[in-house]
Amino acid sequence: MASNExxxxxxxxxxQAVNRSDVPLAIGDDCALLEVPVGSQLAVSTDSLVAxxxxxxxxxxxxxxxxxxxxxxSDLAAMGATPAWVSLALTMPEPDEPWLAKFCExxxxxxxxxxxxxxxxxxxxxxxxxxxxxxxFVPQGQALTRYGASSGDWIYVTxxxxxxxxxxxxxxGQAELxxxxxxxxxxxxxxxxxxRVLTGQALRKxxxxxxxxxxxxxxxxxxxxxxxxxxxxxxxxxxxxxxxxKAFEPxxxxxxxxxxxxxxxxxxxxxxPEQNRxxxxxxxxxxxxxxxxxxxLRPGSGITLLRxxxxxxxxxxxxxxxxx
Amino acid sequence: MASNExxxxxxxxxxQAVNRSDVPLAIGDDCALLEVPVGSQLAVSTDSLVAxxxxxxxxxxxxxxxxxxxxxxSDLAAMGATPAWVSLALTMPEPDEPWLAKFCExxxxxxxxxxxxxxxxxxxxxxxxxxxxxxxFVPQGQALTRYGASSGDWIYVTxxxxxxxxxxxxxxGQAELxxxxxxxxxxxxxxxxxxRVLTGQALRKxxxxxxxxxxxxxxxxxxxxxxxxxxxxxxxxxxxxxxxxKAFEPxxxxxxxxxxxxxxxxxxxxxxPEQNRxxxxxxxxxxxxxxxxxxxLRPGSGITLLRxxxxxxxxxxxxxxxxx
Numbered sequence: 001m002a003s004n005e006x007x008x009x010x011x012x013x014x015x016q017a018v019n020r021s022d023v024p025l026a027i028g029d030d031c032a033l034l035e036v037p038v039g040s041q042l043a044v045s046t047d048s049l050v051a052x053x054x055x056x057x058x059x060x061x062x063x064x065x066x067x068x069x070x071x072x073x074s075d076l077a078a079m080g081a082t083p084a085w086v087s088l089a090l091t092m093p094e095p096d097e098p099w100l101a102k103f104c105e106x107x108x109x110x111x112x113x114x115x116x117x118x119x120x121x122x123x124x125x126x127x128x129x130x131x132x133x134x135x136x137f138v139p140q141g142q143a144l145t146r147y148g149a150s151s152g153d154w155i156y157v158t159x160x161x162x163x164x165x166x167x168x169x170x171x172x173g174q175a176e177l178x179x180x181x182x183x184x185x186x187x188x189x190x191x192x193x194x195x196r197v198l199t200g201q202a203l204r205k206x207x208x209x210x211x212x213x214x215x216x217x218x219x220x221x222x223x224x225x226x227x228x229x230x231x232x233x234x235x236x237x238x239x240x241x242x243x244x245x246k247a248f249e250p251x252x253x254x255x256x257x258x259x260x261x262x263x264x265x266x267x268x269x270x271x272x273p274e275q276n277r278x279x280x281x282x283x284x285x286x287x288x289x290x291x292x293x294x295x296x297l298r299p300g301s302g303i304t305l306l307r308x309x310x311x312x313x314x315x316x317x318x319x320x321x322x323x324x
Numbered sequence: 325m326a327s328n329e330x331x332x333x334x335x336x337x338x339x340q341a342v343n344r345s346d347v348p349l350a351i352g353d354d355c356a357l358l359e360v361p362v363g364s365q366l367a368v369s370t371d372s373l374v375a376x377x378x379x380x381x382x383x384x385x386x387x388x389x390x391x392x393x394x395x396x397x398s399d400l401a402a403m404g405a406t407p408a409w410v411s412l413a414l415t416m417p418e419p420d421e422p423w424l425a426k427f428c429e430x431x432x433x434x435x436x437x438x439x440x441x442x443x444x445x446x447x448x449x450x451x452x453x454x455x456x457x458x459x460x461f462v463p464q465g466q467a468l469t470r471y472g473a474s475s476g477d478w479i480y481v482t483x484x485x486x487x488x489x490x491x492x493x494x495x496x497g498q499a500e501l502x503x504x505x506x507x508x509x510x511x512x513x514x515x516x517x518x519x520r521v522l523t524g525q526a527l528r529k530x531x532x533x534x535x536x537x538x539x540x541x542x543x544x545x546x547x548x549x550x551x552x553x554x555x556x557x558x559x560x561x562x563x564x565x566x567x568x569x570k571a572f573e574p575x576x577x578x579x580x581x582x583x584x585x586x587x588x589x590x591x592x593x594x595x596x597p598e599q600n601r602x603x604x605x606x607x608x609x610x611x612x613x614x615x616x617x618x619x620x621l622r623p624g625s626g627i628t629l630l631r632x633x634x635x636x637x638x639x640x641x642x643x644x645x646x647x648x
Contacts, residue, residue: 024365028551029470030402030535031367033462036360041348043355044443046411046457050450078354087370089413089455119368126374127451131413133370138357146353211354227352 008123012100013088016108018117022084032119034085040137045075051128056171061099063191064130065106067264070195071214072134073114074266077200078212080144081136083114088121089131114197144203144210144270147227153208153271155232155295156280158196160242161217162255163189165262177248185244193266198287203270206283210270216261218303218316221269231300236260236307240292253314260305261316271297332447336424337412340432342441346408356443358409364461369399375452380495385423387515388454389430391588394519395538396458397438398590401524402536404468405460407438412445413455438521468527468534468594471551477532477595479556479619480604482520484566485541486579487513489586494572501572509568517590522611527594530607534594540585542627542640545593555624560584560631564616577638584629585640595621 014027025033036042049068051057069086076083088107092099111118116134167190169175170183177183196212203210209224217234225232239259249255270291272280277293284291295306305312338351349357360366373392375381393410400407412431416423435442440458491514493499494507501507520536527534533548541558549556563583573579594615596604601617608615629636
């Protein structure tokens with residue numbers, strides 16, 4: 001067994017298929033040297049996944065790696081950025097080669113799919129956790145931010161909502177499902193979300209604001225409202241639910257509440273001015289991802305939930321790591 | 325007490341004095357948006373500090389923050405890069421405001437000194453650890469790497485070596501010092517090393533290779549030798565020792581061995597071709613940092629330690645987190 005951290009790094013992290021021309025110097029020096037295309041801004045995001053907080057210590061390393069990288073790429077997607085590079089800080093109690101091999105399998109599979117090169121990082125001893133910093137490019141002035149929305153803009157979400165929370169409930173033993181195939185599908189959705197990278201890029205000139213749903217729709221939409229000084233109306237009947245979620249939670253209210261609060265969906269929530277509504281479908285046609293209009297921005301503050309035009313008084317909370 | 329991670333972030337990390345013009349969008353969106361100067365390469369480095377591995381959980385947060393940022397800036401220094409931005413991933417068991425306040429004090433003091441802007445990060449619940457990713461600029465083709473050295477080049481180190489290990493020994497109770505002032509000075513050196521940022525920049529056109537001493541001179545110099553396919557001779561009598569180290573460890577052999585193996589020094593080790601030797605002093609004059617020639621590169625492999633021209637058979641080991 002490799003007992004030296006440098007050997008570990010060399011052995012597992014220097015073997016990658018991606019070799020970008022904008023990386024003159026990658027792993028193995030004090031810094032990576034990188035080249036940003038002229039006319040592009042650099043988009044950078046950092047996320048940590050901690051064992052016991054974001055995943056169970058005995059979770060499949062392939063899935064953990066996918067989730068870690070997918071959640072970071074999702075932040076690039078939400079800016080409309082094209083992924084390029086990633087740094088990995090991996091802390092583990094001991095050099096566990098079988099774990100590392102599987103982690104690399106999940107990590108590099110997703111990295112290669114998006115042509116993302118691992119350019120550096122750190123391997124340290126301690127409680128299991130993963131911190132990634134992803135870098136991408138966005139043409140000057142075209143980034144999707146949280147503050148560009150206006151009253152009257154329509155609120156869209158990609159894909160379906162709620163599956164991740166349902167999968168987590170199965171994983172934590174909070175829900176017993178007789179249909180084992182359904183249970184496994186939902187757990188898979190929880191871990192193996194696909195970042196909406198192409199969708200984000202396609203929305204650059206269509207959406208007025210965007211973010212990814214990592215803490216739950218109502219919680220995340222709140223960031224756009226706060227940044228833009230606006231209120232929102234969500235028509236809950238329009239929320240896109242998967243057949244699996246409906247089978248998991250046949251009580252419609254609970255399925256909709258899951259859709260409103262489920263974190264780690266890594267779908268995009270974005271706003272579209274009236275004049276761009278017709279462009280949404282065209283823009284997304286080549287991405288294979290659906291988008292559903294679920295509401296509208298209004299003057300004021302806060303989120304109103306409507307069903308058949310009538311307000312609902314559901315008490316919902318977004319996910320908060322430090323909440324009691 | 326703020327119990328919500330977003331409040332915590334807003335409260336402590338959005339209050340910084342540095343506000344760079346190359347940061348169109350910093351904390352508060354899915355990504356930061358950043359602009360690299362045309363003609364510059366981006367230098368990026370990631371380092372983690374884990375409680376129990378790199379610092380004691382009850383260590384002064386001001387010092388922990390300084391050490392975390394200084395060690396990262398030291399990687400930029402070793403490339404000859406000018407620091408610009410940093411991302412911070414902070415994992416802590418609970419939102420500890422007094423700890424955060426002190427951490428920010430140490431962090432922003434050093435960040436402001438080098439005009440480094442905190443542009444993003446993540447705050448998560450879990451065992452205490454800090455992962456930083458620093459970004460800097462270096463003019464195209466002028467970065468100092470580990471692989472540019474040639475046989476005959478002279479080996480230099482900045483400052484003094486060994487103080488950090490001596491300070492750590494005091495901190496861990498492995499050394500009892502009657503002189504409390506001396507003990508405190510050494511502990512301070514362990515935590516409050518100054519990254520050699522200006523020195524690294526000044527060496528861009530002088531040094532053939534460079535790195536920072538984070539694992540001990542013999543261990544780190546080994547990286548240059550490996551990358552360059554060379555051997556080295558170190559004349560141990562030339563190693564620069566502080567008066568404090570000599571007072572701490574009056575046995576000369578032990579002081580020299582500390583100087584050869586002390587990690588987390590964050591001094592630079594660099595190599596200089598014969599024709600550039602005269603330029604070293606001039607280049608460093610404005611930086612206030614001394615440099616000492618301690619040896620020379622030779623054909624072959626490995627490191628030979630000489631005293632008065634005679635080989636020493638000291639068995640030394642660099643610091644390795646996973647070593648038994």
